Amino acid sequence: MASSVTSHAASAAPGSAAMAGGERPRSLRLVREGRLDLLREEPLEPARRSYGRSGDTLLHQAARNGHRDVLAYLVEALEMDLEVFNSDYKRPLHEAASMGHPECVSYLLERGASVDCLKKGDWTPLMMACTRQNLEVIKALVDHGANPLLKNKDGWNCFHIASREGHPHVLQYLLDVSPGCWDTESTINRTPLHTAAMHGCLEAVELLLERCQYKPDSRDRCGVTPFMDAIQKGHVDIARLLLEKHQEGHTHTIQRLLSLGADLQAKDGKSRSALHAACAGQQAAAARVLLQAGLRDAPDGTGTLAQQLARKPDVIQVLQETSVST
Template sequence: MAERERPRRLLRLVQEGRLDLLRDELHPEDIPEARSRRWGRLGDTLLHHAARLGHRDVLEFLVRELGMDVEAANGDYKRPIHEAASMGHGECVSFLLERGASVDCLKKGDWTPLMMACTRKNLEVIRSLVEHGANPLLRNKDGWNCFHIASREGHPEVLRYLLDVSPGIWDTESTIRRTPLHTAAMHGCSRVVELLLERCHYLPDSRDKCGVTPFMDAIQNGHLDIARMLLEKHQEGHGHTILTLLSLGADLQAQDGKSRSALHAAVAGQQAEATRILLRAGLRDTPDGSGMLAQQLARKPEVIQVFQESQVTT
């Protein structure tokens, strides 16, 4: 029983960062198994665990004294550097890079360590990866690069750095033609939207594969501050009236690929104020491609009340 418990104890000591006890517990005959043993469904090594939890001293012990491979991959092709980068452990990332870890290695879904780092707000880690040659323009299987990922997470300081080191990085679309502006608008990242409108050159009415614009994303998800920001930028750039701005282009009846208008988007999101703004601007409630009126999507009492107040009939 004691022999069967030894591997678990070693793993626990690595997870807890107990290097002193780990040295005492690890006998010479245990080293080959410790180097090769895998844990969990994905087959993580001790290096994966140490990197994920930020135990730099344990990581160094495992590499220097046990001879573990810094490029060991688990079942998702994730390396220890992916783990350290995704959790923002700068010292672990630096050590792994010094030991020759590949800076642009790919895990499942074609995610690089830099992409993983951009899910967090740790500029030290991001800068270290870039300075060691990480390519910010690489894309994952969904067509996102690290700039797109940072836009989703709402990190303007990370985006500023990426724009400084790669000025054209903003000009990217996912496989379904969504830009970082779409993503930031949908997730309510107002500071990011402000930065993107200031430093990048997105068209406010750019459409994804389904015909959705950043403005429609903002409206549907109730981010009216972002919707107004997009409208003001459009006004400055094209000199249209507020009615033209709300139309997202040619007229108030602008529609997506399923013949849904911005009004459909607002009502589907049960956004009463957004619905009121659009109706007051003169947007007519016309059927979408399936014959559905926006009013028929109203569920919340306050949205239903908006239509009653506006005397919109089905």
């Protein structure tokens, strides 16, 4: 598909520079504002005319701004091409999907727009829709045959993208319509669980652990695990969840983090440390490694010490053996 994009780009190149440096016409402003009544009175625009460095056409502007009636006028009355693309190879469908405009998306699909067309970086409209949480748009694309398993140039499919955004209802829907979409890695071997943990998407991590079969210590090309991502970014609540779900204790992971210079004193938004995570997860070995590395207990945002979260005898013993408080 990438080669076809390139060949189309070559054929469209002469028109892509139109109006690049000059004054933009009134029709462009009217399309952005959705003023179909005034637009009808304007002189006809060349079907493939584009504007500025982006190379956007009037169709791109109508789709991006969610003006279905204007979109229909441009397609039906002026016979503009549904598959026209800008300098990033974005089609109008990419624009409507990325901005979450269900009426425009449905109109373009019903008129025959290619549902899995590629923009720069091999992003499909479905991938772009998954950067938002408008499930109506995502469903419309899937209902018209969008393939959830396609990957962009970085090896991300739409499930990976939705995991970065952390919208559980989108992830739930994708798993329902494509049960195997979770089983994916990027070009550097990062899973959606890595991505959700790194970006602090707690609800998404909970869902991924519940419905997907990720290996507890899956490593990307650099040897980083989801637990490491969570700790390095200060998402202690997610680190604690990973400890609770995977009972290995992650001692080797913690040791590797420390050897890489990770901030031992990192805290999340509720002022909880990695020691809070280890104690809440009842991980004696993890708590021992952290204490031996020099981490000391301190109250979180609610005044709770990590040692107050310990319940298992072996965890309590580790804390008693070490002076954990500053």
